[in-house]
Amino acid sequence: MPLPPLTLPPLTLPPESCRLQPLEHAHALHAAFYREAHWLDVEQEAVFARSWQLAAHADSLEHSGDHVVGVIAGKPVIIVRQPDGGLAAFYNVCRHRAGPLAVCDGRGARALHCKYHGWTYTLDGRLRAATEMQDAQQFDMTQIRLPRVQVREWQGLVFVALSDEAPPFDDVFGGIRERIAPIDLSAMRFAKRDTYRIACNWKVYVDNFLEGYHLPFVHPGLNKVLDYRAYDTELFTWYSLQHSPLRNNDGIYGDGDAFYYFVYPNIMLNITPGRLQTNRVLPDGHGHCVVEFDYYYTDDPDVQARIAAEQAFSDEIQAEDIGICEHVQQGLASGSYQAGRLNPKRESGVWHFQNLLRAAYAQTHG
Template sequence: MTDPQSPLPLERARALPARYYAGDAMLAMEQASVFHRSWQLVAHQGQLAEPGDHVVEEVGGVPVLLVRGQDGVLRAFPNVCRHRAGPLALCNGKGARALHCRYHGWTYTLEGQLRSAPEMQGAADFDVGDIRLPPLRVHAWQGLVFVALHDDVPPFDEVYAGIAERIAPIDLAAMRFHRRDRYDIACNWKVYVDNFLEGYHLPHVHPGLSKVLDYRAYDTVLFPWHSLQHSPLRDSGDLYGEGDAFYYFVYPNIMLNIMPGRLQTNRILPLGPGRCRVEFDYYYAQDDAALARTANDQAFSDEVQAEDIAICEAVQKGLASGFYEAGRLCPKRESGVWHFHNLLRAAYGDA
């Protein structure tokens, strides 16, 4: 029998077996081998514009704090006090002068240096100058902010290589945040990613979306750490305008849906073996044409998302049925799924 962790050529490939979509042990392994060892989208730069602005997030189960220092530098730390693991912040905020542990009041500078520790005078050989928050890797790109928990992640510029150049003249950095939608879905996080990565289901699941995308010209291009699904837009003037649709997936859980004058980012966050949360952030160019389309865009996106939720939850039930064996992939339409599964296989092998 072929080892399911050994990648096969696309023409012979099968999907991942059902057991990879279930179980607490599987998810724990993925948190460590996939989410802890990849660049994770955590904020947009508008949230961190001035010194003391900070964002509280979570990456692979690890609480994370991003903060703009007094020196203007953007930094990230575990949101964990060095005393007894209390939180340094409980929510996003603006203009903080220092980081105060909410448990026992230890205070750090915005640069992570411990400044004061109440009532610790009796502790032998204790010096606040010896204690700093461990820095995490942080990177800003096209107005978005990313964090990596470990040093052994691929270089950021390799992961996102070529995206800004491919979508030109669309300028993502010039777009402004508009709103966030959240959906909690009864499926494994990979089911949602798999679904995003192929247009094979478009004619069967998304009748409305199929009218504005050219299925015959719909193609997928693979890169080392991301994939692109591309289609010309048709008859979508009131919805997206004229141009092209770029659907980027960046391993392991980030999606960039780019249309003329509009960016939608998706973060896929596991909530358990059979549950995930999808966060949609919408950004728009600040011209009249793009802003005029926001209402239609929201209604249409809600329709497409409802269709995706229904099919993903049905697939999760199928995977859990005991009657599914890993099926063959369609070489013409499912190369993005094959690419994602191979990246996962490599991470599982390393683990």
């Protein structure tokens, strides 16, 4: 559905802050984008609401009436499995006086009941009953429907987009499934979620994910597992891929390659043999973020046998990333930092992400 016009602060940064930059001449984003609170308001509407957001796994929506609630770009959303097997997504907001249709995930609902005054909707969003409204004049229930949100199911993952201005889903994710074949992400089953609250702007965490430049200095263990000399980054319109052969991993990952996908603006798909780890990076104020790690595995016995070691290794890497990201946020907030040059060989993923952000900022500020 169309989003309301943005109300934005004046652009007080140098004009070049929002201009696209060629890789060989690129500077990092201006520190103000990381430290000034009003930019998060801009990003909620110009970035998150206008992109495809990871919202659920299909395992949570197996049967008719199963539903998942969440907050996307600051807006409450509900996703519902339909009787015909499809999915529908709506704002989780009753058309009466804005009460919630659900306050938690659920299974097998036959209808959606507002938790405030009991108005009832069909699973496809049509108002079916309105409590004690018989005296209301010119009140036509057949004309009242929940506003829909775009929703797509892909490789067992469920995504939503609040705005019709989001790019077509197939343009965003096209090519990933073919590249990782014969891996079938939808065949993997959820194991656990780890959630981290980190004292850095959400973009600091994404920037850090998007380059292997820091591997020898921050991740001594991971640097032994990944082949830094062969570590490569490929860029596509809406996503980037970092990949490396695995080596010397003592049975942590198995044999094969590691694929680290980043899908703009805040989704990571980390794929190693028999495992998918999704990361969702969510702003929590301008100086903090929450990162959700969801782990999925195949039922292969060899994969199951290495889960404990793999998760312990992941915890080690995450602790290292949290430490450096929090220090970087302090540096960005110091007032002393001026945007530095990017390394064209090692930081092309950062450049790609930051140019997409610059384009979004520039559009909002005309």
